[in-house]
Amino acid sequence: MLGFAALCFVVLTRHHWQQICDDAFIAFRYANHVAAGLGPVWNGGEPVEGYSSPLWLGILVVGRLAGAALPTFAGVVGVAGSATCIVLAQRFALTLTQSRVSAAAACAAASLLYPLYFWAPAGLETTWFTALVTFGAWSLIVPSAWRWPLAAALLGIARPEGPLLACVLIVLACLAHGRVAWRPVLLSLAPALAWLTFRRAFYGDWLPNTYYAKATGPLLFRVESGLKYALWALCLLAAVVVASWLAGIADRKIRCALAFLTVALGVVVVAGGDWMWHGRMLLPVLPSLVALATTGIARAPSRRRLVLALACVLAGSGFLPGASLLADAFAGRRLLPTAYQEGTMVPAALAAARFITAKYPSDALVAVNHAGALPFALPNPALDMTGLADRHIAREVDGGLHHKFDAAYVLARKPRVVVLNTRIRPGAGGLWYHAGYWPGETALVAQPEFSAAYRPVEVFWEWHWQAAADNFIVLFERI
Numbered sequence: 001m002l003g004f005a006a007l008c009f010v011v012l013t014r015h016h017w018q019q020i021c022d023d024a025f026i027a028f029r030y031a032n033h034v035a036a037g038l039g040p041v042w043n044g045g046e047p048v049e050g051y052s053s054p055l056w057l058g059i060l061v062v063g064r065l066a067g068a069a070l071p072t073f074a075g076v077v078g079v080a081g082s083a084t085c086i087v088l089a090q091r092f093a094l095t096l097t098q099s100r101v102s103a104a105a106a107c108a109a110a111s112l113l114y115p116l117y118f119w120a121p122a123g124l125e126t127t128w129f130t131a132l133v134t135f136g137a138w139s140l141i142v143p144s145a146w147r148w149p150l151a152a153a154l155l156g157i158a159r160p161e162g163p164l165l166a167c168v169l170i171v172l173a174c175l176a177h178g179r180v181a182w183r184p185v186l187l188s189l190a191p192a193l194a195w196l197t198f199r200r201a202f203y204g205d206w207l208p209n210t211y212y213a214k215a216t217g218p219l220l221f222r223v224e225s226g227l228k229y230a231l232w233a234l235c236l237l238a239a240v241v242v243a244s245w246l247a248g249i250a251d252r253k254i255r256c257a258l259a260f261l262t263v264a265l266g267v268v269v270v271a272g273g274d275w276m277w278h279g280r281m282l283l284p285v286l287p288s289l290v291a292l293a294t295t296g297i298a299r300a301p302s303r304r305r306l307v308l309a310l311a312c313v314l315a316g317s318g319f320l321p322g323a324s325l326l327a328d329a330f331a332g333r334r335l336l337p338t339a340y341q342e343g344t345m346v347p348a349a350l351a352a353a354r355f356i357t358a359k360y361p362s363d364a365l366v367a368v369n370h371a372g373a374l375p376f377a378l379p380n381p382a383l384d385m386t387g388l389a390d391r392h393i394a395r396e397v398d399g400g401l402h403h404k405f406d407a408a409y410v411l412a413r414k415p416r417v418v419v420l421n422t423r424i425r426p427g428a429g430g431l432w433y434h435a436g437y438w439p440g441e442t443a444l445v446a447q448p449e450f451s452a453a454y455r456p457v458e459v460f461w462e463w464h465w466q467a468a469a470d471n472f473i474v475l476f477e478r479i
Helices: 002-016 024-035 054-065 070-097 100-110 114-118 126-139 147-155 162-177 182-202 209-214 219-229 231-246 252-271 283-299 302-315 323-330 345-359 391-396 407-413 439-446 448-453
Strands: 366-368 382-384 417-422 454-463 471-478
Touching: 002 070, 002 100, 002 114, 002 323, 024 054, 024 070, 054 070, 054 126, 070 100, 070 114, 070 126, 070 283, 100 283, 114 283, 126 147, 126 162, 126 252, 126 283, 147 162, 147 182, 162 182, 162 252, 209 391, 219 231, 219 252, 231 252, 231 283, 231 302, 252 283, 283 302, 345 454, 345 471, 407 439, 407 448, 417 439, 439 448, 448 454
Parallel strands: 366 382, 366 417
Antiparallel strands: 417 471, 454 471
16 A cells, blocks of 8 residues: 555646646745845835745745756655655555554555645645654644644744634643643744744735735635535545544544644635636645545445545545546646646736847836746746735735735836736737626726726737636737
């Protein structure tokens, strides 16, 4: 089973290796600015916290200062994170079962988690945040004076929801292990408190800008969207709870671990889930649930094992690779570029950035919807029209994730170049831009001032995606 896990890891990692996410380039841009001495800013002299993970940003800065190409460096570190998750699942199960066979089974099962491979090379903090959540759940099971404080300390600076998870982990550690000393509690909270102090002093806020941009829509809408997004993970959590109860292993420590995973999953639900497919925000709880499911099956009475195994496999089937994907991977084929999270948008955006760099001065403001690869490759200041890296849109516009935009504000900033997207070839029907890609772009082009002040640049870049075959990047310049 360990050999099977190693084989799956190598084959599936190779299959997904070139998959990179446009959002990763947001943190890459910040890392470049830190390495250049500008500080963690989106534009020079414009402090706004538009990245999701201070810990991941620090790792990227180290790679940048070492001279590494950030996309490759982030991919290598992400793959190391996915390997760590599989190892932690094995250690988790071994602690619970004291059986190397059961632990190997958990390792083999974790090696089949499809999101673990899809997000490993994507350039995001996903796999290492998953490793921290798994390590935190494991620390509630194993008696240790250092594991849970370390997990809480790193969680506090790993994601916007990290400080909440760190506090929950500390409380559950007290319940799982009995009374704990104040020193490890203070040490575990120190990184989050230090970053909170820095955020308030440098950015002028208590919460990151990404929180305001993503998680401030109507609560009912967010919960409904989050429940739909997290359905498969909630089913797997329910199956694990039932398996633990039927196996008679739901002792205090396991209940604490399940409570920690439930809170982590609940945060995703309340935040409204995620627009990205492939379980990016659900992955952090999956290795721990796999270890707990394996333990429940192994320690259940023999007459119940088959039923519990089938229930857990069915509940977790939403995170298993399909037969065609496995066939392609074991045949040595790579994931098709159109199956990447944003298809072939990243190379098209980089080509557009090269054109803008050559045609316009470096101080020209460029307004963008996809604030990833394109602004990363620009020396120019960039205006993020979705609000992830813009304070006004994130805080003063109603709506939730990617539903915030302010056309009048964008026009008031007078960007020299506006980057738009369309799914109809430019020029068709006598129009260079066709509405329907994103409401914020449509609202901007509909403004009379836009038609009066901007004209199309007669060049475009085509990219393809499995969700929408033809897509085009177009430019408008200020007259």
